[in-house]
Amino acid sequence: MTTNSLTLARYGIKLANITNIAGLGSLLLLASCANTPQNQTTQVNNAPVSHVLEAAHVDPDKLLNRITWGANASSSQELRAAGMDRYLDQQLRGRVAILPPAIQAQIDSMTITQRPFDQLMQDLETRRITAEKQKGIDDTLGKDYQQELSRLAKEAATRSLLRAVYSQNQLQEQMSWFWMNHFNIHNGKANERALLGDFEERAIRPNALGNFHDLLRATVLHPAMLRYLDNDQNAVNRINENYARELMELHTMGVGSGYSQGDVQELARVLTGFGVNQNPDTPKMKAELQRLYVRNGIFEFNPQRHDFGDKKILNKVVHGRGLPELDEVITLLSRQPATAQFISRKLAIYFVSDTPSDALVSKMAQRFLQTDGNIPAVLRSMFESPEFIASLGNKFKDPMHYVVSSIRLAYDGNPIMNTGPMLNWLNMLGQQTNGRQTPDGYSMQESAWASPGQMTMRFDVAKSLANNNPGLFKIDNQAAPPRPPQPALVNSPYVKNWANSFSVGTQQALMQANSPQEWNAFFLASPEMMRR
Structure with missing residues (x-):
């Protein structure tokens, strides 16, 4: 069922008070809610900025909803002042972030x-x-x-x-x-x-x-990863393959990409001795090994636990010499065509579609290899593609995107003082922060998050926000918290203008709202707010 085909009258729904509109919320939530870019460039701050997005007449707010955590009046004003292509360039480059x-x-x-x-x-x-x-x-x-x-x-x-x-x-x-x-x-x-x-x-x-090479290296050398995947237990003559397997299967090349069980075993040998030491003292060892010992905070490379024999990974011999073996292997893995394909597809699923085309993924992977894993370059090739532009407004929000985008819109300019309600909502919606037990991470596909139960819970979040959730502004141990600000929704010209682009069914629901709180709830629970 499409948004355009959904009208409240068709279902004979009579609008009630906000406390009695769960049925309406479910229906709103369950409803589903291109020009060819030209290669033009100009110089901005001595850096080339394309005119692809402007040439394609991209909707600025739809672009914002995809490359930010959610459009609001502040970000819309910033984008329009800079222009879409320059704004994208600024986002890809990053700036000094000044928070309120x-x-x-x-x-x-x-x-x-x-x-x-x-x-x-x-x-x-x-x-x-x-x-x-x-x-x-x-x-x-x-x-x-x-x-x-x-x-x-x-x-x-x-x-x-x-x-x-x-x-x-x-x-x-x-x-x-x-x-x-x-x-x-x-x-x-x-x-x-x-x-x-x-x-x-x-x-x-x-x-x-x-x-990507630097990112991968940083994760390999961090105690959190080494402990999570049991590499702190990995030592010569006592091999633990857990991390080596996930490093190839989930972090770089992907399943079925051509590596063998033997490659996993050899990679595990490279990773021997990489572990965690929360004690302030350095372990005692022979002088020749002491020179190879590395300590950075609670990370340690302990040469006593390392296998110094030669290894063979993906048909390449890695000579045993301690810590430098790791950099050789990270370079090897990050430059694999399979890694470029795997990472590019995952980025395209996150930003474009649950089923991105092979042509788009291949284009991104080619850019990945050409730039030796430059992440902004890969992203730019995706953002400026016709497929990305055509997808704007259609990607289903996972819980994190839904919660954060709602807060950004409702309290634009008002600093919340307590994220407790947000954390509770994410838990309720099944996407607790770092709560995924398996190392594959949360799914970014619609099928994982579009169940009727999920939609009902999202409507509960919408009602809580619409009713001016006081917990967002309550400071711990504060006897009398100040009166929380009203959500900037029904009284926001930006939001009201955005609502005018919604489907006929959603606009009819908004017109029949009996109070500002009810209007806010209908807006946050609308099919259009479920997508980015």
């Missing part, structure tokens, strides 16, 4: 911001050991330790959400989330809850719009 003072203050006050990561992890390890010794005698120490891990995980998730909502570098924030999902780590294993914030901050975000 109230948002930056929240991030600055976090433990994960204030404390050096290695010191934090060493202190946590001391607490864990003490709690373990007191187990059965004083279990409060163990509970306190677990609560601290959860608190640090919430800080990391909050920081990500605040940046997603308020950062001007929207494409960088989207790509940070994309790569966090690509290099997925489940928060329920060991002490990963305390590791994930640093993984995003030091491994993912600085490389999200950089070079």
Whole structure:
């Protein structure tokens, strides 16, 4: 059923108060909601900026809904001032991100911001050991330790959400989330809850719009990944293949791309000795090995645990010499045509369609290989393609996109003070931050998120936002929180103008709303708000 074919009258629905409109919400939510670009360029700030998007007469707000976490009046004003192509160029290059003072203050006050990561992890390890010794005698120490891990995980998730909502570098924030999902780590294993914030901050975000080789290397060398996929247990004569397998299957080449079980085993040998050390002391070893020992925070390369024999991976001999083997292998994997295809297809699924054409993926993969894994260059080849332009407005939002886009629209210019409701909504919608247990990450395809149950829960989120959710502005331990601002929806000229482009069925529902809160709920629950 299409949006245009859906009218409320057809179903005989009588609009009721907002507390009694779940049936209407389900129907709204279940409804489904090209010119050839010219190769023109001009010079802006000494850098070539194409005119492809302007030449194709792309709808600016539809473009915003795809390359940002959600269009709002502020981002629309910024795009129109710069022009679509220049705005895209700015997003691909990244800028110094200045957050609203109230948002930056929240991030600055976090433990994960204030404390050096290695010191934090060493202190946590001391607490864990003490709690373990007191187990059965004083279990409060163990509970306190677990609560601290959860608190640090919430800080990391909050920081990500605040940046997603308020950062001007929207494409960088989207790509940070994309790569966090690509290099997925489940928060329920060991002490990963305390590791994930640093993984995003030091491994993912600085490389999200950089070079894939550098991004891959940063993930391999981070303790969060090494612990999650058991490489901290991988040692000579005691091989653990878990990480090596996922490194080839999920992070680079993909399933069925030509590597063998033997390649996995040889890669596992390369990765021996790469692990985690939360103790401040350096392990004792012979002088010749000590020279090869590497420590960076709580990451360590321990040569005592490394297999120094020669390896053969993808028909290439890797001579045993310790840490330098890794760079050789990362270069080998990142330059594989299969890797270029795998990464390009995944990007196209995220940004274009559940079923991108082979022609588009091949074009992106070719650019990947030509630029040695330059991520912005690959993205640009996709963003300027006719297939991407034709897809605007049709990609179904996963829960993260739905929640963040709703907040960006509803509270544009008003800094939220508590992401707790947002985290709860994501949990309710099945996309908890770093909650995917398997290393493949959350699906970006519509079939994973378009069930009737999911749509009903999204309507509950829409009602909560429409009713001016006070939890978003409640500061912990604050006796009397200030009156929260009203969502900038029904009274926003930008939103009202956008609603005029909605389907006849949605516009009829909005016209029959009995209150501003009801109008807001109908808008946020509309089929058009389910897509980007």
